Amino acid sequence: MPRAYRLLVFLILALAAIAPLRNYDLFWHLATGRWIVEHRALPLHDPFALASARVPWINGEWLFELVAYALHAVVGLAGLSVARGVLMALVFALASDGTPASLLLSAIGFAGAMPLFDFRPASFAALLVVLAMRAKTPLAHALVALVWINVHPSALLAPVIALCLTRNAKTTLASFAALFVNPFGYRALLAPLSLASFVSGGGFVNAEWLPSPPLVFPLLYVSIVVALVVFATAETRDAGRLLLFALFAFLAVRYARNQPLYFAAFPLLVAPHVRRIPAKLAYAAAAVVVAFAALVSEHRPGLMRGRFPVDAVARLKASPLRGNFYNADQFGGYLIWSFYPQRRALVDGRNELYRAFLPEYARAREDQRAWNALLRKYRVDLAVDEYLPPLHVIDAGSGRARDLPASLAYWPRRDWALVAYDDAAMVFARRAAFGAELSKCEIRGVVPDARAERDR
Template sequence: MTKRIAAAAFFVLAAIAAVAPIRSYDYFWHLTTGRWIVEHRAIPQFDPLAVASAHVPWINGEWLYEIVLYALHGIGGDAGISIISAMLAAAIFAIAVLITSQDAGVALLIAAVGFAGASDRLGVRPAAAAALLIVIAIGLLGSRLRLAPLTIAYVCLTIVWINVHPSALLAPVLALISILQIRSAGGSPAGPPPARRQEAKTRQRAAGGPADEPSALRSIILAGASAIALLVNPYGWNAILAPLRLTSEIHSGAFVNAEWLPSTFAFFPLLYVTIGAVLLLFIGTKEKRANAWRLVIFALLAALAIRYVRNQGLYFAALPLLVPPIGNFSRRVSNGIAACALIPLAWVFQHDAHRPGIDDERFPARAVAALKSYNLPGNIYNVDQFGGLIEWTFYPERRALTDGRNELFREFIEADAVAHRDSRAWHAMIAKYGLVLAVDEYQNEKIEVLDVASGERRALPASLVRYRRRDWALIAFDDAAMVFARRDVFPASRLDAIEYRFIVPDDPGIGYANAEFRDAARREIARAKVQFGDIRVVRELEAGAN
């Protein structure tokens, strides 16, 4: 099996396996930002989207990705973005198969393992583009390009990278690490095996072509040029400092983000298994000096992946290029190894739903669409994961409270945590930001309250405590969220036509005081089924009312 056939076959199978609903909560605020940049022909210096963001400079190091995302969305919509995302994930590893010096069967197996490890990290997000760029970067560093074209290519890659994702800070570091290459011994991760490379070099010299530049000088020039190229962005030094400041804020405990948590063995065993396996291969390889640069890059990316979950995509994407050469095998053995690659690919395929578009279990698409159809004006309270969808749907007519950009909402995050515990702080926050609507998530745990009339403690659904029905009207819901409107803001006649008075979506089995209330709830459930479809919550409400 040739490398080209292997890479093409891998691309097709991986792309099919990678097609899945969009689940990244950041997707919609990236999309909205791309639209803002295109419409204003400028990059926002301060956040224009959410009402609770701090008035501090917004260093948006992903603006180029957002423009491209918005342009592609205009062509294919959410479904098209899902398919393009799958093709990007497949391309990352297909390219690695094509350029690695491993045997074709070995390359396929390593790429399949890497693909399985990265499958939940390479969604519709700038980090997926960064994973492609790190593969290209390592491929360039291991290539036999002459210094001038190599430097130009690496500088261009760095410029694109720093405007797509802050992991571009790795570009000059990788270039500097490449100083450890011993090219005559065959330390390149890409290209032909050592003997064929030396033969090609001899032919090149005989033809009068230039020999490879000295490794040390080459690496120093590349690292210096790449470091300078990092400054080619709208923010200058701040684009370099911003991710370092964000890391410092994460360590301070100002907020908790799952992506910034350490990768534990219990949740990510494949990460640790691959680290152990590759280290054993490095120990067993005879050409330790030739593979030293691979080992250093591998150790760097492995450490980053262990430290933060968000870095696993970079680690697994680069993995096929960092495993030391295992050797060439007979065609029969190579094909057998290649067949083993089907196992991780099949695992990825059977662990997901393969339909394009957005995941309506994560995004309140139906509920937000209903809110849009009501045309009720005003700012919207929301949990951060729904902020992007609200911004994409309503901005600039209505604004979300917050979204997933934690660095812009540090003060608000603290205030919101207090508001969840203190009703006075909750009402103060509602007044401060002029919030008249709410799109809130479901909470599994009920809240214990004291019944003033009877003196008894009762456990109530969170929505009945936080959004008391005398103050808020339930006007929409779906499998991801409930939508409420303030009664003191909108006319009763307007709310009467859209309100759901008798059902409690976050407690479908709630008891009804009498048959009249139960019958009214059943009528509302039937109306909800027509409005929102045969969704999970509606089915649970039907079962609870019977």
């Protein structure tokens, strides 16, 4: 394919991939980058959350966090949306070698990755998957692995890629050895295995670590079937590519978060075995696939509407209320970015730092006394909570079952005042912790989650 056409493909993909930022973890990544810049060091322990364990923090994404913080300082959140589009275009433009079959498979990969691709370490890891698969020399494989292990723990795949695609011991060993060039040594290699074991234990639910349902991600399963047909009918057999494809497919099916890695590898692994496809047919099909992916996606830069408590936090910032937060874990990063170090959030999305807290939290959600004890333990005076379904309770007076808005159960208005809310969250303040300033902030006569339930 001529260079001008390659540039055109890249620009089309970049425009199609510009989308609102939706990953909750973005903000604790930005906060970590800020902390590293301010302290000129990596944090040994988590400095942010109230409930995190006092254990060494093996932060294998520190290099991404530095880059993200520096880029955000220049272009802001809207610019990060554009950067997301450029990154995604780069991944899938490089995943195509310019042949009609490769271009079509890259378009399928682009469409498949669209729902979960965001400005996050795993998306940069998708680029490194492509670079590792295109690397030609031991030095190139080693350099990719070195960068990768400091961006995302999926770097454990780097020597596997080298082994399956080159079958060369020197190249594989170079890639493996480069993984140890990180601030944490061998612990950076063990941390992702420990986390995978922890999240698979069933003690809590993280949607990204759940399997990929076929009805939610049909293109994943369609692409796997297509690949298996291609491998089965190929004129030549390549056991290394087949094994590598099986590994990426397993990881994507087992954990939804791995789908961008799979779709980045998909065209590079499958295209060499595709029999000749008419060029016009392949180009037309690729255009349709990319157009469909673009049409079903939102393309407004900045944050996704209603996903982050932007308005509620702005109101809280403008208030005189101070104190530690209880928060739904998905809001932790945004609160850390917005308020640290003046106010501290309870939790965020770094599951590995809350091994002791998560069982304690699960018990507290089921027992009023344990719930109040947990809030006292962490000296919580403010709460930023999500909208939850109503609770089924028995009325103490009549003995009848009824639905109670969850906020009235967890934040009873005799003890907690509603001070802000928006489409994402509600903010409450403990009455006993604040004086006259609370009366100026309180929103009376409104139960936002009851209203939200009525509007559904």
